[in-house]
Amino acid sequence: xxxxxxxxxxxxxxxxxxxxxxxxxxxxxxxxxxxxxxxxxxxxxxxxxxxxxxxxxxxxxxxxxxxxxxxxxxxxxxxxxxxxxxxxxxxxxxxxxxxxxxxxxxxxxxxxxxxxxxxxxxxxxxxxxxxxxxxxxxxxxxxxxxxxxxxxxxxxxxxxxxxxxxxxxxxxxxxxxxxxxxxxxx
Amino acid sequence: xxxxxxxxxxxxxxxxxxxxxxxxxxxxxxxxxxxxxxxxxxxxxxxxxxxxxxxxxxxxxxxxxxxxxxxxxxxxxxxxxxxxxxxxxxxxxxxxxxxxxxxxxxxxxxxxxxxxxxxxxxxxxxxxxxxxxxxxxxxxxxxxxxxxxxxxxxxxxxxxxxxxxxxxxxx
Numbered sequence: 001x002x003x004x005x006x007x008x009x010x011x012x013x014x015x016x017x018x019x020x021x022x023x024x025x026x027x028x029x030x031x032x033x034x035x036x037x038x039x040x041x042x043x044x045x046x047x048x049x050x051x052x053x054x055x056x057x058x059x060x061x062x063x064x065x066x067x068x069x070x071x072x073x074x075x076x077x078x079x080x081x082x083x084x085x086x087x088x089x090x091x092x093x094x095x096x097x098x099x100x101x102x103x104x105x106x107x108x109x110x111x112x113x114x115x116x117x118x119x120x121x122x123x124x125x126x127x128x129x130x131x132x133x134x135x136x137x138x139x140x141x142x143x144x145x146x147x148x149x150x151x152x153x154x155x156x157x158x159x160x161x162x163x164x165x166x167x168x169x170x171x172x173x174x175x176x177x178x179x180x181x182x183x184x185x186x
Numbered sequence: 187x188x189x190x191x192x193x194x195x196x197x198x199x200x201x202x203x204x205x206x207x208x209x210x211x212x213x214x215x216x217x218x219x220x221x222x223x224x225x226x227x228x229x230x231x232x233x234x235x236x237x238x239x240x241x242x243x244x245x246x247x248x249x250x251x252x253x254x255x256x257x258x259x260x261x262x263x264x265x266x267x268x269x270x271x272x273x274x275x276x277x278x279x280x281x282x283x284x285x286x287x288x289x290x291x292x293x294x295x296x297x298x299x300x301x302x303x304x305x306x307x308x309x310x311x312x313x314x315x316x317x318x319x320x321x322x323x324x325x326x327x328x329x330x331x332x333x334x335x336x337x338x339x340x341x342x343x344x345x346x347x348x349x350x351x352x353x354x355x356x357x
Contacts, residue, residue: 037211
C-alpha cells in the first residue's frame with residue numbers, strides 16, 4: 001500500500017511542478033525573450049535561448065521552491081545562456097544587423113527616408129555598444145530594461161549595486177566618446 | 187521587485203540620447219505564440235533516463251513481492267557461493283617436499299671460471315746502453331778485414347797477448 005501511495009504522491013508532485021513551470025513560462029517568457037534579443041539581436045536565436053533556459057529550469061525543478069525571486073533567477077539563467085552563445089558565435093556583419101533591425105524596429109509614421117536614416121543611426125549605436133568593454137556593455141544593456149532595478153541588475157551580474165552604478169557611468173562616457181569619434185571621422 | 191522612482195531617476199541620470207536605441211530594443215514585443223512553443227518544447231523534453239522495457243507482460247509491482255525478494259536473495263547467495271567453490275576446487279596446491287637439495291654447481295664457489303686464462307702484466311722495455319767504440323781500433327779492424335793475416339801470425343798473436351781479443355769491438 002505504501003508503494004501505491006508514494007506513486008500517487010510522485011504523480012501529484014509531477015503535475016504540480018509542471019503547473020508551476022507553465023505559470024513561469026506564461027509570466028516571464030516575454031521578458032526573457034527581450035533580454036535574449038537585446039544581446040543576440042536575432043529572433044530565432046533569442047527564442048532558442050529562452051527555450052534552453054526553461055529546459056534548465058525543468059532539469060532543476062526540485063529547487064524551484066527554494067528560489068525567492070523567480071524573475072531575477074530566470075533572467076540570470078537566460079543571461080548566462082545568451083552570453084555563452086554570443087561568445088561562441090562569429091561576429092555578424094553590419095548589414096545583417098541592419099536587416100534584422102529593419103524587420104523588428106517600429107517605423108510607424110516615418111517616411112522611407114526617415115526610416116532608413118533611423119535604421120542607420122540605430123545600427124551605428126549598436127556598433128559602438130559592441131565596442132564597449134564586456135562589463136560596461138552588460139550593464140548598459142541590462143539598464144535599458146525598465147523592469148530591472150539596479151539591485152536586480154546587480155543580482156543578475158553577481159556584483160554589488162555600487163559596482164553597477166559605476167560601470168553604468170563609465171559605459172555612458174565611453175559610449176559618448178565612441179559616438180563622437182564616429183561622427184567626427186565621417 | 188518593482189523599481190522605485192528614485193532608482194529609475196538614478197539610472198536615467200546622465201543617459202545619452204543614443205541609449206534610446208537600446209530602450210527600443212528592450213521594449214520590443216515577443217513574437218506571437220512564444221509561450222505555447224516553449225511549453226510544447228518542455229513537454230517533448232525527456233524527463234528521466236529511458237529504460238528498455240522487458241518484452242513479456244508481467245503483473246504490476248511483482249518485483250516488490252516478498253517471494254520474489256527471497257528468491258532474488260537466494261539466487262545472489264547461490265551465485266556467490268557457487269563462484270567461490272568453483273575457484274576453490276580448481277586450485278591445485280603443490281606438495282611440500284620433506285627436504286630441499288641444493289643444486290650442484292660446476293664451480294664450488296659458484297662463480298664463473300677463468301677457463302685457463304692467465305693474466306700477464308705488461309712490461310716496459312728498459313733502455314739499451316751501447317758501449318763507446320774507439321776510432322783507431324775500428325780502423326785497424328777495417329784493415330784486418332781487408333787483408334787476411336797469415337795463419338802463423340795469427341797463432342803468434344794469439345799466444346802473445348790476449349789484448350787483441352779484449353779490444354775486439356762489440357757489434
